[in-house]
Amino acid sequence: MLLEISDLEVEVEGKKILNGVNLKIAEGETHVLLGPNGAGKSTLFMTILGFPKYEVTKGKIIYKGQDITSLETHERIALGLGVTFQNPPAIRGVKLKDLLKIVDKNEYESNDELDEEVIKLGERLKLNEQFLNRDVNLGFSGGEVKRSELLQLLAQQPDFIMFDEPDSGVDIENVELISKEIINLLDQENDNSKKGGLLITHLGYILRFVNATHAHVLIDGKITRTGDPEEIMSDIRKSGFGEA
Amino acid sequence: MVSIKDRAEKAVNKQAAIGADIDLNEYEAADVKAHEHIDSLDDLTKSDKDTLTSVGMMTDEEDRSASFLQMDQSEVFVNNMFPGVEVMGTAQALEKYDWLPDYMWKAVQVDADKYTATTELGAKSGYFIRSLPGTKLELPIQACMYIGDDSVRQTAHNIIIAEEGSEINIITGCSTAAHVDNAAHIGVSEFYLKKNSKITFTMVHNWAREVDVRPRTGVIMDDNSTYISNYILTKPVRNLQAYPTAYANGQNTKVFFQSILAGKYDSVIDQGSRTVLNGINSQSEMITRAISEDESKIITRGDLHGKAHEAKGHLECMGLILSDESKIYSIPELRGDCTDMELSHEAAVGKIAEAEIQYLMARGLTEDEAASMIVRGFLDIDIKGLPEELAKETKNIMDLSMEGM
Ligand SMILES: Nc1ncnc2c1ncn2[C@@H]1O[C@H](COP(=O)(O)OP(=O)(O)OP(=O)(O)O)[C@@H](O)[C@H]1O
Ligand SMILES: [Mg+2]
Numbered sequence: 001m002l003l004e005i006s007d008l009e010v011e012v013e014g015k016k017i018l019n020g021v022n023l024k025i026a027e028g029e030t031h032v033l034l035g036p037n038g039a040g041k042s043t044l045f046m047t048i049l050g051f052p053k054y055e056v057t058k059g060k061i062i063y064k065g066q067d068i069t070s071l072e073t074h075e076r077i078a079l080g081l082g083v084t085f086q087n088p089p090a091i092r093g094v095k096l097k098d099l100l101k102i103v104d105k106n107e108y109e110s111n112d113e114l115d116e117e118v119i120k121l122g123e124r125l126k127l128n129e130q131f132l133n134r135d136v137n138l139g140f141s142g143g144e145v146k147r148s149e150l151l152q153l154l155a156q157q158p159d160f161i162m163f164d165e166p167d168s169g170v171d172i173e174n175v176e177l178i179s180k181e182i183i184n185l186l187d188q189e190n191d192n193s194k195k196g197g198l199l200i201t202h203l204g205y206i207l208r209f210v211n212a213t214h215a216h217v218l219i220d221g222k223i224t225r226t227g228d229p230e231e232i233m234s235d236i237r238k239s240g241f242g243e244a
Numbered sequence: 245m246v247s248i249k250d251r252a253e254k255a256v257n258k259q260a261a262i263g264a265d266i267d268l269n270e271y272e273a274a275d276v277k278a279h280e281h282i283d284s285l286d287d288l289t290k291s292d293k294d295t296l297t298s299v300g301m302m303t304d305e306e307d308r309s310a311s312f313l314q315m316d317q318s319e320v321f322v323n324n325m326f327p328g329v330e331v332m333g334t335a336q337a338l339e340k341y342d343w344l345p346d347y348m349w350k351a352v353q354v355d356a357d358k359y360t361a362t363t364e365l366g367a368k369s370g371y372f373i374r375s376l377p378g379t380k381l382e383l384p385i386q387a388c389m390y391i392g393d394d395s396v397r398q399t400a401h402n403i404i405i406a407e408e409g410s411e412i413n414i415i416t417g418c419s420t421a422a423h424v425d426n427a428a429h430i431g432v433s434e435f436y437l438k439k440n441s442k443i444t445f446t447m448v449h450n451w452a453r454e455v456d457v458r459p460r461t462g463v464i465m466d467d468n469s470t471y472i473s474n475y476i477l478t479k480p481v482r483n484l485q486a487y488p489t490a491y492a493n494g495q496n497t498k499v500f501f502q503s504i505l506a507g508k509y510d511s512v513i514d515q516g517s518r519t520v521l522n523g524i525n526s527q528s529e530m531i532t533r534a535i536s537e538d539e540s541k542i543i544t545r546g547d548l549h550g551k552a553h554e555a556k557g558h559l560e561c562m563g564l565i566l567s568d569e570s571k572i573y574s575i576p577e578l579r580g581d582c583t584d585m586e587l588s589h590e591a592a593v594g595k596i597a598e599a600e601i602q603y604l605m606a607r608g609l610t611e612d613e614a615a616s617m618i619v620r621g622f623l624d625i626d627i628k629g630l631p632e633e634l635a636k637e638t639k640n641i642m643d644l645s646m647e648g649m
Pocket of ligand 1: 012013017035036037038039040041042043044053086
């Protein structure tokens with residue numbers, strides 16, 4: 001099992017947001033997380049990443065057989081976790097290139113050029129070398145933000161990847177581009193893929209391209225339904241989250 | 245008419261308009277002959293050389309067009325390597341040029357405060373830099389004010405003249421020797437930019453925890469001239485107060501002030517920049533980035549005074565407070581004296597945004613690494629107006645002075 005979450009309760013600033021979440025994701029699986037605004041989807045991601053503000057009051061997170069519930073974020077990343085953010089912050093003076101140097105596997109001295117391979121990855125995502133020199137997320141368009149997030153993951157090559165709304169605000173053509181790279185990241189074309197993914201989406205259009213194996217509906221901090229992604233999506237389209 | 249000397253004597257106890265009142269009698273005025281001339285910067289001790297390098301002074305003089313070094317009150321080294329620029333001690337320049345008094349105390353008032361007055365009444369030191377008409381020199385001139393002994397009160401009166409159509413780059417480093425804790429530095433700098441001239445002036449300060457610093461700077465600018473100042477202070481100091489003022493008197497003059505300030509320990513830093521936009525279509529942009537650590541206190545001031553048509557000015561101050569015991573006060577002032585001019589300011593003071601830390605942590609950095617990367621990014625302002633090579637070098641100097649942050 002790649003990731004195993006049991007009975008997870010989480011508080012943020014004294015307010016309970018997650019209320020007993022159970023989730024198992026095996027190698028080769030990609031799960032979709034659905035649910036209304038404010039349900040706690042992003043909170044689950046932040047908790048898996050181990051940000052200090054997200055206090056686990058009950059339950060456990062097991063990753064590759066190891067209890068990571070009290071590990072620090074950078075230790076979890078070193079174990080192979082990766083994430084694309086829904087709304088990443090802009091950081092003045094920190095260039096996208098600098099982040100790519102942090103995540104890719106090369107050792108860089110302070111004035112070293114970025115690895116050619118990483119520059120090529122950028123081109124695949126329509127982010128040219130000049131773009132990599134921009135302050136990260138500062139003035140990026142909605143689509144550029146999403147592609148820059150994916151580029152960082154392509155350089156990082158994590159084993160378990162969380163995608164927080166990678167398709168929101170992205171035009172149809174770019175959803176296809178993004179989907180292609182998500183498929184690459186998750187190694188979905190390989191029947192023996194060792195990777196696993198958890199993807200948050202509202203519209204589900206991206207599921208026409210990315211192959212999801214399971215779907216979960218999260219409402220008020222609890223998973224209320226688990227099953228086949230297409231069935232669940234179509235129920236939600238018909239009658240909203242109430243019936244789902 | 246009251247002589248300069250009389251005015252200085254009257255002001256010798258005059259408290260400055262802002263900043264703590266330093267008792268200058270706690271420090272000793274050093275003798276101009278205390279240190280001997282050296283033949284080469286290479287003759288300095290390794291420790292002195294390292295200190296000079298840390299403030300941008302190349303002791304091998306490579307990629308420099310001229311050098312000047314003042315230790316305490318003594319001129320110890322001067323070297324001119326390119327025609328078209330003259331660098332010498334101010335005392336020598338006064339002997340050589342009988343017109344030089346016309347440039348003394350015109351950009352800074354001699355009776356402004358006790359610091360200007362003391363500089364006038366003390367032994368004549370400091371440097372004179374003059375670029376001859378039409379000279380365009382990319383290789384920078386380097387000058388250093390160095391305090392070599394404890395308890396010294398160093399004064400300097402610097403005169404910098406860019407004649408018509410000339411362009412020069414100056415890198416100045418000011419520092420105390422590694423073993424010096426306690427000293428005072430007063431540096432009066434008067435800049436004169438003639439028509440169509442340009443000066444970039446990059447200054448790195450690297451003082452010690454018990455050093456009081458009072459620079460006094462004025463810049464007088466004629467038509468179509470450009471003055472660019474980059475000021476970097478990232479090492480501790482006891483009490484520093486400076487408020488350099490550019491008088492953009494000519495038409496189409498351009499002024500840039502950029503300052504990077506880091507407060508450490510119990511440093512008190514009161515640093516401002518002011519432009520008086522007297523010339524039609526004169527422009528000024530003043531940018532400050534400040535971070536405060538430990539128990540430091542930083543006051544950043546900015547003053548734009550628009551007095552001519554089509555004048556434009558923008559003031560920007562961003563402060564990051566890194567400890568609960570430290571403070572940053574930002575005091576911007578805009579003054580408009582006519583229609584058809586435009587002044588604006590932007591200021592923000594706060595702590596590092598948690599979302600930014602988390603974002604970098606999600607890329608594998610520890611919390612401390614993330615904070616340090618954000619701080620470096622925050623202080624990393626684009627250097628304007630320098631040729632590419634020099635911009636790179638200035639960046640390196642900045643990086644060097646930010647090492648360990
Ligand atoms: N750092 C925080 N401080 C305070 N409240 C928070 C914080 N993070 C999340 N919350 C609250 O927790 C609840 C769940 O938020 P979360 O971002 O997890 O929702 P979501 O399911 O991702 O919603 P959306 O679909 O709108 O992105 C919301 O009410 C939100 O305001
Ligand atoms: Mg969300």
